[in-house]
Amino acid sequence: MRPRTIQPSKALARQLTRNDPDERAKARTLYDWVRHNIRCVFVYIGENPANPHHVTQVLANRYGDCKDHVALYGALLAAVGIHSEPARSGSARCTRCRPCRVTDRAQSIM
Structure with a gap:
């Protein structure tokens, strides 16, 4: 689940953080x-619900599950030189996604 930094996310991340001091x-x-x-x-579309959608797809669609949020957030962080790692936390139902039947949540660790 390692995020891949790509051009659209790099440009967006740099634009959003251009005035941030640290x-x-x-x-x-x-x-x-x-x-x-x-x-x-x-959203379960594709081969495997455990894999996030590609960052460009999440940006274009403007939606995704927790894994997609983590992948996009990780790519944006990497674009501005901040290292992060995805992590899973089990046995807690995702409460932000409706309807969501996922019992494993993905999160970023910096």
Whole structure:
């Protein structure tokens, strides 16, 4: 589930964080942007529900599940030089996605 940094996410990340003074402020700006601009919807399209959709697809669609949010957030962080790792936390039902039957959540660790 390693995010791949790509051109659209690089340009977006740099534009959003251009006035942020440090890594913490950049991480917060990017987190807030993903939270407010990418709808959380559980979507199972494709080969495997455990794999996130490609970052460009999530940006274009403006929605994704928690894995997609983590992949996009990780790509945006990487674009501004901040290292993060995806992590799973089990046995907690995702409460942001409606309807969501996922019992494993994906999160970013910095």
